[in-house]
Amino acid sequence: MTARTDQTRTGPARTIISVDAMGGDQGPAAVVAGIAHSAQKNREIGFIVHGPGDELKRLVAKRKGLESRCEVRHAPDVVTMDDKPSSVVRHGRETSMWSALESVRNGEATVCVSCGNTGALMLMSVLRLRKLPGIYRPAIAVMWPSQNPQEHNIMLDGGADIRADAKDLMQYALMGASYARNGFGLERPRIGLLNVGTEEHKGRAELREAYDLIAANARTADFEFVGFVEGRDLPGTVCDVIVTDGFTGNVALKTGEGTAKLVGDLLREAFAYSPLSRLASVLAYTSLRRMKKRVDPRRANGGVFLGLNGTVVKSHGSADATGVSSAIKLAFELAQSHFTERLAARVASAALLDQGDSAENTPDEEAQ
Amino acid sequence: MTARTDQTRTGPARTIISVDAMGGDQGPAAVVAGIAHSAQKNREIGFIVHGPGDELKRLVAKRKGLESRCEVRHAPDVVTMDDKPSSVVRHGRETSMWSALESVRNGEATVCVSCGNTGALMLMSVLRLRKLPGIYRPAIAVMWPSQNPQEHNIMLDGGADIRADAKDLMQYALMGASYARNGFGLERPRIGLLNVGTEEHKGRAELREAYDLIAANARTADFEFVGFVEGRDLPGTVCDVIVTDGFTGNVALKTGEGTAKLVGDLLREAFAYSPLSRLASVLAYTSLRRMKKRVDPRRANGGVFLGLNGTVVKSHGSADATGVSSAIKLAFELAQSHFTERLAARVASAALLDQGDSAENTPDEEAQ
Numbered sequence: 001m002t003a004r005t006d007q008t009r010t011g012p013a014r015t016i017i018s019v020d021a022m023g024g025d026q027g028p029a030a031v032v033a034g035i036a037h038s039a040q041k042n043r044e045i046g047f048i049v050h051g052p053g054d055e056l057k058r059l060v061a062k063r064k065g066l067e068s069r070c071e072v073r074h075a076p077d078v079v080t081m082d083d084k085p086s087s088v089v090r091h092g093r094e095t096s097m098w099s100a101l102e103s104v105r106n107g108e109a110t111v112c113v114s115c116g117n118t119g120a121l122m123l124m125s126v127l128r129l130r131k132l133p134g135i136y137r138p139a140i141a142v143m144w145p146s147q148n149p150q151e152h153n154i155m156l157d158g159g160a161d162i163r164a165d166a167k168d169l170m171q172y173a174l175m176g177a178s179y180a181r182n183g184f185g186l187e188r189p190r191i192g193l194l195n196v197g198t199e200e201h202k203g204r205a206e207l208r209e210a211y212d213l214i215a216a217n218a219r220t221a222d223f224e225f226v227g228f229v230e231g232r233d234l235p236g237t238v239c240d241v242i243v244t245d246g247f248t249g250n251v252a253l254k255t256g257e258g259t260a261k262l263v264g265d266l267l268r269e270a271f272a273y274s275p276l277s278r279l280a281s282v283l284a285y286t287s288l289r290r291m292k293k294r295v296d297p298r299r300a301n302g303g304v305f306l307g308l309n310g311t312v313v314k315s316h317g318s319a320d321a322t323g324v325s326s327a328i329k330l331a332f333e334l335a336q337s338h339f340t341e342r343l344a345a346r347v348a349s350a351a352l353l354d355q356g357d358s359a360e361n362t363p364d365e366e367a368q
Numbered sequence: 369m370t371a372r373t374d375q376t377r378t379g380p381a382r383t384i385i386s387v388d389a390m391g392g393d394q395g396p397a398a399v400v401a402g403i404a405h406s407a408q409k410n411r412e413i414g415f416i417v418h419g420p421g422d423e424l425k426r427l428v429a430k431r432k433g434l435e436s437r438c439e440v441r442h443a444p445d446v447v448t449m450d451d452k453p454s455s456v457v458r459h460g461r462e463t464s465m466w467s468a469l470e471s472v473r474n475g476e477a478t479v480c481v482s483c484g485n486t487g488a489l490m491l492m493s494v495l496r497l498r499k500l501p502g503i504y505r506p507a508i509a510v511m512w513p514s515q516n517p518q519e520h521n522i523m524l525d526g527g528a529d530i531r532a533d534a535k536d537l538m539q540y541a542l543m544g545a546s547y548a549r550n551g552f553g554l555e556r557p558r559i560g561l562l563n564v565g566t567e568e569h570k571g572r573a574e575l576r577e578a579y580d581l582i583a584a585n586a587r588t589a590d591f592e593f594v595g596f597v598e599g600r601d602l603p604g605t606v607c608d609v610i611v612t613d614g615f616t617g618n619v620a621l622k623t624g625e626g627t628a629k630l631v632g633d634l635l636r637e638a639f640a641y642s643p644l645s646r647l648a649s650v651l652a653y654t655s656l657r658r659m660k661k662r663v664d665p666r667r668a669n670g671g672v673f674l675g676l677n678g679t680v681v682k683s684h685g686s687a688d689a690t691g692v693s694s695a696i697k698l699a700f701e702l703a704q705s706h707f708t709e710r711l712a713a714r715v716a717s718a719a720l721l722d723q724g725d726s727a728e729n730t731p732d733e734e735a736q
Contacts, residue, residue, distance in 0.1 A: 119565075145630065159564055162572055196527055196618040197487075204530055204615065231622025235630040244619075247572065250564040251616050252623045254599025259627040262513060262603040263663060270659035277655040283648035284639070291638035295631060 014046035014069075015335045017328060018109035020100035021051035022078040023116025025318045028052075029059055031115065034324025035070060036063040038332075041325075045332055048109055050075050050099040075099040081317060085119040089127055097121060101128045104310040110340075111331035113302075115315040115324065122160050122305060122314075129310040134347050137161045137168045138307035139246070140314065141179050142253055145295045146235045150184045155194075155234060155242045158303055159250035166209035169193065169243055171347065173214045175306040176241035177223035178346045182337040183304070183330065184240070188222055192229030192239035194248060203228070214243070217350055260295055302327040304334070307347075311340050382414035382437075383703045385696060386477035388468035389419035390446040391484025393686045396420075397427055399483065402692025403438060404431040406700075409693075413700055416477055418443050418467040443467040449685060453487040457495055465489060469496045472678040478708075479699035481670075483683040483692065490528050490673060490682075497678040502715050505529045505536045506675030507614070508682065509547050510621055513663045514603045518552045523562075523602060523610040526671055527618035534577035537561065537611055539715065541582045543674040544609035545591035546714045550705040551672075551698065552608070556590055560597030560607035562616060571596070582611070585718055628663055670698040675715075679708050 019035060021028040028051055035047055046069055049056055053074030060066050077094040092098050097116050103109040105128050114121050122140070131138055139157035146153040156172050156179075157164060164172070173191045180189035193211055195203040211228065218225040226239045231252060234242055244252070267288075271281035281288070305312040311334050315327035334340075387403060389396040396419050403415055414437055417424055421442030428434050443464040447456050460466050465484050471477040473496050482489050490508070499506055507525035514521040524540050524547075525532060532540070541559045548557035561579055563571040579596065586593040594607045599620060602610055612620070635656075639649035649656070673680040679702050683695035702708075 147630065147633065162564060194619060196530060196615055231619040231624075232626030232629070234623050235626045247564055248616055248619050251562060251599040251612075251620055255602050255620045255623045256599075256627045258600035258603045259624045260631060261600070262515065263628060263631045263659075265515065266659045266662050267656075270655040271652070273655060273658060277652070277658075280648065280651035280655055284645070284652045285648075287638040287641060287645040287648055288635075290641060290645075291631075291634045294634050294638075 014044055015332055016046045016048060016103075016109040017331050017335070018100045018103035018112045019047055019049045019324075019328070020096045020112070020114035020116055021049050021056055022075075022096040023080065023114065023317075024315070024324075025081075025115075026320055028056060030320050031324050032056065032059040032063065032066075033321035034319070034328065036066050037321055037325040038328040039063075039066055039069050042329075042332060045069070045328070047071065048073055048100075048103050050096040050103070051078075052076060073099055073103070079116050079120050081117050083117055083120055085117070085123040088117070088120040089123050092120070092124065097124060098128070101125060101312070104312070105129055110335040111311045111313060113313045113315060113324070113327050113331050115317055115319050115327075117317075118159065118303070118314055121312065125305055125308055125310075125312050129308040129312070132307050132309060132344050132347050134350070135171060135307040137164060137171075138305055139172050139175060140303040141176060141306050142249075142303045144234050144242075144253075144256065147237050148240060150186065150240070151294065152184070153234065153236075153240055153242060154180055154184075155244065155249055155253070156306065157244065157246035157249050158253050159246045160305065162245070162247040162250075164245035166206045166213055169206070169210035169245070170213035170217060171307070171350075172243045173223070173225070173241070174217065174221050174346055174350050175343060176243060177221055178343045179304060179306060179339070180240050182339040182342060183334060186240055188224055189241050190224045190226050190239040191218075191241045191243060192226045192233055194234075194242050194244035194252075195228040195230065197228070197230065210243075221346060221350060264292075302330040304330070306343065309340070309344075311335070382412055383700055384414045384416060384471075384477040385699050385703070386468045386471035386480045387415055387417045387692075387696070388464045388480065388482035388484055389417050389424055390443075390464040391448065391482065391685075392683070392692075393449075393483075394688055396424060398688050399692050400424065400427040400431065400434075401689035402687070402696065404434050405689055405693040406696040407431075407434055407437050410697070410700060413437070413696070415439065416441055416468075416471050418464040418471070419446075420444060441467055441471070447484050447488045449485050451485055451488055453485070453491040456485070456488040457491050460488070460492065465492060466496070469493060469680070472680070473497055478703035479679045479681060481681045481683060481692070481695050481699050483685055483687050483695075485685075486527065486671070486682055489680065493673055493676055493678075493680050497676040497680070500675050500677060500712050500715050502718075503539060503675040505532060505539075506673055507540050507543060508671045509544060509674050510617075510671045512602050512610075512621075512624065515605050516608060518554065518608070519662065520552070521602065521604075521608055521610060522548055522552075523612065523617055523621070524674065525612065525614035525617050526621050527614045528673070530613065530615040532574075532613035534574045534581055537574070537578035537613070538581035538585060539675070539718070540611045541591070541593070541609070542585065542589050542714055542718050543711060544611060545589055546711045547672060547674060547707070548608050550707040550710060551702060554608055556592055557609050558592045558594050558607040559586075559609045559611060560594045560601060562602075562610050562612035562620075563596040563598065565596070565598065578611075589714060589718060632660075670695040672698070672702070674711065677708070677712075679703070
């Protein structure tokens, strides 16, 4: 699959992004508002948007200049947050999510963006786009605010699969390095393996095995392996990419979100405490907003599914227009850098290093 | 073991706390300063302090009125943060940590407080104090700032053991409930089981099994089981006690600490940005300090080892005098409430419910 550009329908050469308009908490109006924002900022993007045709056409028509950039694809059904992934893939052919992935599958679009049910999106992506040759478990890479120069670290797996063995973790390192290179422009990303202690004698057996596998691939795959890291290094500066299984990664992600929210709530309470503190908060407004912008999840809004034939960006379920627009921006950047093809080449070259085990890594549709 | 009080050596009836003065990052001076602070605040505590005799006697003599409250017990060796736990238990008989635990073992003191190497302290505690009958894996319960009325939630296991099966998790629920009752005065604590999603079909098999076991014990053990919770509920209000394995718990703990530190650092940067923001920070000083106090790890400074014949409070390795004093306060409160005996009674009554499996739960010294 290559970054498809379309010169006939949408005017100048454009990168086409497929957007699932449904399934987010804020409904299709917020998604179309995000599309309109991105369309204004970047003339090089064209859109295919999926959902109930009449409603979407009305929403698109309201935005000046959007109709010529945005094709509406009718899909009557919606995947809700409560739907079971296994049931969705059996009965979900009429959903906007299925339709949005279909545009990537048939080469009309380069990247798919959805705010919908993560489990359903992952399972459907695996079934429709299929895994890259050599990949057993695809992963969700999430962004984490940090003090590194790029302002975000990457963590994977954020929750695609609750299991991961040593070889999966090694592939997460390869995929995470490739993402950091193409998404953040880091030439030689630093990779850390999440554990409970930095001493080598600590931790689970599969982590010690993964340690050796990742170390063995560092030179060929052009990343630096910093060894074991701890939870405190997720927002830290010792590495750019943190590798872990999807259970631990998901707990860490939600814990980080919860902690940031608690600190924000306490800060608000502290500033509401007295007339003097309310005055202080007025003066501190700009400073507080500057800080908030750095940790605003809407601005780092996009879990990226790695290990598939095609790129899928999962936006936060509660994303508003700003959040959707951030996810589209990320999708565009990944499309421009030919990320899918580069990642596939990396995985293939690592598989060559490791031919003895390749039989056990044939694509498998039972990942969920 | 009962809360021992000593009426001869230290004057009026006192609860004796055994303190390991060594192994913390800030050295014995910070520990003695913390002891002095607690001694001043609370006349009912007496101390046995363990470490190099001459140095400790000098430090104690400097503090007015402390000599009569504080017995120094000479121990020449120190467990460092880099020592391997298995090596410490073989060769550590002359260490202050060993000596501090010995005072609880022989009934001189009710609770032991140490800032030292967590892994070594846990393994030594298991070997010297031994596990409660019926407990297979002891756990470290840590406090987590939250918006609940008690201002903190309890999470266990914070890292005593990287494994936990369904039955261990059920015992963590029992022990956590008992701790919440005696340490926080919550009559009927709400227990949550940490998972990646709140739907029952998600997560690992042992978690679904643990779910049923915990639910079955809720009525007898007098707690409310709220079911599965997510990482964001650690600082949240849906439950008071969060149960998880020590690997996940330790990652979550460090992630929370790292995130809180990042937000603090970004806040400092935001307020240092311009002359106006520096002025705002002066006015906001009291509000910011009020907020900081709520999330200050020194004020919730004490991981408590649960499941042993005796209570051990593990203070943060970098604890200063304030941190040590907080840990001593917690130790005192647990001693006053006869926590060890009550916890033992709870575990014993749960074991009665479940006699079929009791054979596999004999105490085992190989926990680490």
